[in-house]
Amino acid sequence: MELGYACVNMSLKDASPNHRITLNSLKKLSSEGQRIRLKTIAKKNLANTLRILKFNKAHNINFYRFSSNIVPLATHPIMEGWDYILDLKKDLLEVGNYVKKNGMRTSTHPGQYTVLNSNREDIVSRAIDDLEYHSKLLIGMGLDRTHKMVLHIGGAYGNKEKAIEKFKSNFARLSEDIKGRLIIENDDTTYNTTEVLEIAEDLGIPMVFDIHHFNCNHQEDEDLKELIPRIFATWGDEKPKLHFSSPKSEKKYASHADNIEKDDFLEYIDLLKSLTDKDFDIMLECKNKDKALLKLREEIKVES
């Protein structure tokens, strides 16, 4: 089992892969100036991504989620026509080659603004653009389709059944590369485990099971003993991926805590292992990122 973390590294100094520029600042530059500025920022983000991967290797962390902000404003209309992949080819390949050379597992996770099932076509269109961006980055890195893109289902719009149908029909519009990488996750407020699982089974794509989201959002009749084997089955021959985080507090339950609560974590690992022979990876989502991962790994080691 590999543990992973998302995007930011808390141990390295000045290593953010999330450097950005505001739209207003960008607009003050000439067309050429805009490209140069964004290219410079993206190169810095990719250089920091590589630094983070090297840190990961040194600490035997082989599972990592790329930042979605590596190329800021890549899909914004004012940058239309900019071939950022061409401009960043060398930097992208350097990251991708490092991942491949070291047998690392990576992913991306378009966020809350990427809504494929919206009932507004302009929003769907932008969601597809954003998925294309993530796909292009992974292809540009030379990474095959085992390197995934995690997505939530989206909004409910007062009619979940219809919204789920919308998700499925819009899935059909995606490129082959995106279809081959897309994996869907249960969320903390709207689409529960059973609903996402049924969509995954229907579309023939893997489901990422988020244990914390399950705790935030589940029906009384949802039984993990029944659901988990089905979730793992959606992965076929591939190694399943799960998300885990601890609640910030009783009051802000859905928010992520700084670290992972060890006993709680071990309890779920035991449950998972009792339900499957498969190996699996777990993405930890918490504020302390790599530090939380290393801390948890140390605590588990002491335990066993």
Place this chain on the structure above:
DNA sequence: ACGCGTCAAGTACTC
């Protein structure tokens, strides 16, 4: 150098 309001993006909810 530092503090703090602001930031591309959507949904759901309140008023």
Place this chain on the structure above:
DNA sequence: GAGTACTTGACGCGT
């Protein structure tokens, strides 16, 4: 229709 929470690190302006 407007405003706000959600979530969240970095920008960038003002001092």
